[in-house]
Amino acid sequence: MKWILASLMFAALSSQADTFSKEDVARWQGEYDSVAKYGRTLWTNSAKIKLGTNGVACAQCHPNGANSHPETYPKFQKQLGKVTQFWEMVNWCIRNPLQGKDLQPGSKEMTALIAYAVSERKGVKLEPGKH
Amino acid sequence: MSFKFSRREFGKAGLAAGALATLPISLVRLAFADSAQDFTFAYISDSHIQHIKGKEFVRNWDQGLKRAVAECNLLLPKPDFVIYGGDLAQLGTKPELDHGAEIMSACKHKVHYVMGEHDYYLDLGEYWSKLFGPHTYSFDHKGVHFVVLNSILTTDEWTFKRWPTAKQRMDEMAGLDNPNGSPFMVGEKQREWLKKDLEKVDKNTPLVVLSHSPLQKIFKNWNFWTDDAEQVQAILKPFKKVNVLYGHVHQIQYNKIGNIAFNSVMATAWPWPYPQSYALAESHLPVLTVPMNRADPFFERDATGWQFIGMNSGRVNATFQLPDNDTRKVAYNTKTDKPEDVSFQDPAKRIPPQNHY
Numbered sequence: 001m002k003w004i005l006a007s008l009m010f011a012a013l014s015s016q017a018d019t020f021s022k023e024d025v026a027r028w029q030g031e032y033d034s035v036a037k038y039g040r041t042l043w044t045n046s047a048k049i050k051l052g053t054n055g056v057a058c059a060q061c062h063p064n065g066a067n068s069h070p071e072t073y074p075k076f077q078k079q080l081g082k083v084t085q086f087w088e089m090v091n092w093c094i095r096n097p098l099q100g101k102d103l104q105p106g107s108k109e110m111t112a113l114i115a116y117a118v119s120e121r122k123g124v125k126l127e128p129g130k131h
Numbered sequence: 132m133s134f135k136f137s138r139r140e141f142g143k144a145g146l147a148a149g150a151l152a153t154l155p156i157s158l159v160r161l162a163f164a165d166s167a168q169d170f171t172f173a174y175i176s177d178s179h180i181q182h183i184k185g186k187e188f189v190r191n192w193d194q195g196l197k198r199a200v201a202e203c204n205l206l207l208p209k210p211d212f213v214i215y216g217g218d219l220a221q222l223g224t225k226p227e228l229d230h231g232a233e234i235m236s237a238c239k240h241k242v243h244y245v246m247g248e249h250d251y252y253l254d255l256g257e258y259w260s261k262l263f264g265p266h267t268y269s270f271d272h273k274g275v276h277f278v279v280l281n282s283i284l285t286t287d288e289w290t291f292k293r294w295p296t297a298k299q300r301m302d303e304m305a306g307l308d309n310p311n312g313s314p315f316m317v318g319e320k321q322r323e324w325l326k327k328d329l330e331k332v333d334k335n336t337p338l339v340v341l342s343h344s345p346l347q348k349i350f351k352n353w354n355f356w357t358d359d360a361e362q363v364q365a366i367l368k369p370f371k372k373v374n375v376l377y378g379h380v381h382q383i384q385y386n387k388i389g390n391i392a393f394n395s396v397m398a399t400a401w402p403w404p405y406p407q408s409y410a411l412a413e414s415h416l417p418v419l420t421v422p423m424n425r426a427d428p429f430f431e432r433d434a435t436g437w438q439f440i441g442m443n444s445g446r447v448n449a450t451f452q453l454p455d456n457d458t459r460k461v462a463y464n465t466k467t468d469k470p471e472d473v474s475f476q477d478p479a480k481r482i483p484p485q486n487h488y
Contacts, residue, residue, distance in 0.1 A: 044306055054189050055181060063308035063353055064411070066404035067425070067487075079429040093428070097191060097401075124410045131483070 032115060039116025042109055049109060052098025058113070061097065065120035072130040083129075086114060169444070170273050173203045173240070175437045176216025176378035177398030179249060180231040188230055191431055192221070195399035196234045199437040202452060204239045210439060211272060213240045215263075216378030216396050217247025217283070217343035223301050225258055232262050243270070247343040247378065248283040248315065248354075253301040255290070256281070267321055269328050275337045275442055278328060280321055282342035282357050282377075285313040307353045307403070314351065315344040316358040325366050337372040337445025345377045347386060347393055350406035350414035355380050367391055372445040382434075383451060385461050385470040386417030392470050393417070394440075394449045394461060402426045402434035405487040421475040423451075423459065424484035430455040 041047035043065065045057030062068050073086035080088070087105045090113055094100040103110040178196035181189040203213060215235065220227035228250065235242060244263040246256055256266055266281040284290075294300040303311045317325075332338070340346065346363050349355040357363070367373045373391040381398035382405060405422050406414030416422075426434030432454035441448040446463035447470070453459060460473045475481050 044309070054183050054187075056189055056191075059306060059308060060179075061401045061403070063403065064409045066408040069488075079427070096428075096431075121410060 033119075035112050036115040036119040038108075039112035039114070039119075042113055043116050050100075051094050051103070051109070052100035054099045056098050058093065058098075065117040068117050069121075069130075070114065070117045071121050071124050071126050072128060075129045075131070086117070090114070090117075169442060170211045171206075171208065171439055171441050173206060173210040173213045173437065173439045174216060174376065174396045174449075175199045175203065175213060175235075175238075175399060176245075176396045177218045177247070177381055177400055178231060178234075179218055179221045179398070179400040180227045180234070181221035182224055182226045182230070188227075189221075192400045193230075193234065195401075195432060195435050196231065197237075198432065198454065199399045199452075200234060200238045203437065203439075204237070206439060210240055213238055213242045214341055214376070214440075215242050215244045216341070216376070217245040218249040218378065218398075218400075219244075219247070219259075220250050222298075222305055223250050223253030223259075228258055228262060243277070243279065243341075245279055245341050245343050245378070246281040246283060248304050249301075251281070251283055252290075252304040253297050267324060273442075275339055275445065276329075276332050278325065278338065278340045280317055280325065280340065280342045280346075280363075282317050282344045282346060283315045283379075284318045284321075285316055285358075289313040312354065314356055314358040315354050317342075317346075317363050318359070322359065322362060322366060325363070329366065329370070332370070334370050335372075336370070337442070338367065338370050338374065339442070339447065340367065340373065340375045342375065342377050344379045345384070345393065345395065346375050347388060347417075349380075349384070349416060350409075350412070352409065352412050352414075353403070353406065355406060355414075364388060364391060374445075374447040376440070376447065383423040383459060383461065384417060384420045385449075385472075386419050387469045392447060392463060394447055394470060396438050396449070397423075397436040397451055397453070399435055399437055408487050419469060419471070421472045421481060422485045422487050423453070424456055424482075425487060427455070 038047065042049065042051060043058040045055070045059070070086045074083050076082070077084040077089070087110055090110065091102045095102060175196070179192050180196065181192055183189060219231035246259065246266045250256065250259045260266065267279060269276065269278045271277070294303065303309055306312065342357070344357045345355055346357050346360050348360050368389060371390060375391055375393045376396060377393070378396050378398070380395050381401065381403035382395065383397065384395040386393040406416055423434060433456055434453070436451055436453040438449050438451045448460070448462040451459040461470050462473050464471045475485065
């Protein structure tokens with residue numbers, strides 16, 4: 001009886017391990033894509049939520065996310081005097097050109113903005129610290 | 132070297148008060164045997180005056196245009212006239228165009244205006260015309276024939292049939308990277324006008340063609356592009372000295388195709404990335420171009436600016452006034468027969484901020 005219980009527990013544990021199917025992979029990719037898509041609507045100021053107060057959109061200076069360079073972060077930002085994360089620079093842009101308020105780093109909106117910016121750099125190699 | 136610099140600092144009492152007294156504005160002057168055709172004009176472009184609500188406008192873009200106008204008024208010798216290169220407004224509304232016109236009214240010189248897509252696609256340039264005149268025209272100045280084209284037109288289907296409202300049409304065209312936009316073109320009607328206009332012009336007369344979009348194909352995704360560029364270039368081909376000046380790209384570009392020299396002008400509002408910064412699409416930045424420095428976003432005016440143009444023996448020399456950054460000069464080199472940056476053309480002389488990726 002003990003042996004049977006142990007083998008049942010083993011079976012139960014193994015079914016919880018991280019094995020996944022092609023369908024799972026497709027679903028997860030879809031989850032990411034939909035968040036990146038929401039990021040694009042925020043980036044272009046076409047989402048319901050506005051990041052700033054003056055109508056300026058991220059895309060006005062950064063078409064296709066260009067020149068935001070998420071692949072180079074974290075990196076030393078001389079203007080801030082420290083190694084900085086990408087979201088800190090996103091918030092800098094929201095506060096200044098967009099005249100808005102900081103987003104929480106883990107917020108739905110910040111995650112979406114980062115997901116979008118990174119999606120536009122797909123295939124570009126990581127170069128942390130690069131200027 | 133066939134050219135010399137004459138540097139003119141603005142230290143004159145009364146003229147250059149306050150912070151402007153320190154502006155290092157200088158003129159590039161090329162010495163040629165025939166100086167009769169030599170003159171200067173200033174070029175301001177892409178201010179994107181953006182309405183928030185009521186009497187509020189985006190301060191940052193207002194400041195760019197105000198500064199350009201103030202500096203331009205200090206130029207000595209005085210420019211013969213000013214070109215405004217298009218995209219005065221962001222979404223083509225009456226408040227934006229009125230506000231832009233009001234800021235421009237401080238300019239002490241005669242201004243010739245060029246149409247940009249941000250001025251056009253709300254009412255197809257109707258209100259703009261009331262303020263500034265025709266979309267397409269030409270004039271002669273000191274032996275040079277100037278032509279202004281509306282190069283931001285597109286297909287009738289896109290313009291008249293695709294969008295439920297004029298506002299949506301404007302919004303769709305205003306997004307630089309919006310795949311719902313449409314390639315710019317000069318169009319058959321204007322090309323015919325151009326042919327007729329040039330019939331009476333001697334082939335030795337220097338031409339300056341002013342358009343908002345580049346009359347060459349650089350990057351389609353962001354409309355650094357004019358769809359019928361080759362057809363326009365073919366009309367210009369019989370002339371010995373042709374210069375095309377364009378805005379739209381918010382960055383320094385220059386090129387030479389056959390007899391046609393191309394120079395872009397800066398935006399007063401904000402800079403745009405060079406096309407090669409977008410890794411997911413193919414682009415063709417002219418090989419001649421030494422890029423401007425990458426923008427430091429912490430300096431609001433960095434990588435924006437305006438320029439004055441020296442016309443020397445029928446060729447264009449552009450001096451870029453770049454706040455918070457060094458002045459750049461792209462002059463026509465008569466030895467190589469190309470526009471070249473006077474400081475950085477040699478690859479060995481380039482600096483890290485000119486590396487865009």
